[in-house]
Amino acid sequence: MDDAVQSMKLRANELNFKLVGDLPLYKQLEAMGLKSKRVEIYQFCDAAIAQKMLSYDINFSAYLPCRIALIQDKDGKPWLITLDLNKVIQGANLPPEMEKLAVKVRDTINSIMKAGANGEL
Numbered sequence: 001m002d003d004a005v006q007s008m009k010l011r012a013n014e015l016n017f018k019l020v021g022d023l024p025l026y027k028q029l030e031a032m033g034l035k036s037k038r039v040e041i042y043q044f045c046d047a048a049i050a051q052k053m054l055s056y057d058i059n060f061s062a063y064l065p066c067r068i069a070l071i072q073d074k075d076g077k078p079w080l081i082t083l084d085l086n087k088v089i090q091g092a093n094l095p096p097e098m099e100k101l102a103v104k105v106r107d108t109i110n111s112i113m114k115a116g117a118n119g120e121l
Helices: 001-013 025-031 045-055 058-063 086-093 096-119
Strands: 018-023 039-047 064-070 076-081
Touching: 001 018, 001 039, 001 064, 001 076, 025 039, 039 096, 045 058, 045 076, 045 096, 064 096, 076 096, 086 096
Parallel strands: none
Antiparallel strands: 018 039, 039 064, 064 076
């Protein structure tokens, strides 16, 4: 799982997305005395795209930054999970220039997840 995280960080950097947050939820749970498999949430962002989306509609702040969860299931198998941005894009009724940016974000997040899943870079 550490290799997956490293691959995601490297791919994000290559694609000019910044890792702006790492939330190790499982560590908080353990500190509270609760047993937990690994659960971490990584947050990635392209600040310039975020600013354009927020200028268009402040409601996009609910989707910022983009999150990828690294979760270990009950059998110890790791999973990478993110929001289905296709549904967000389809439901947003964006003008063409905003839709193009949203698609770029979707494709970048998918690329970051693929790098993590395949141990690329």
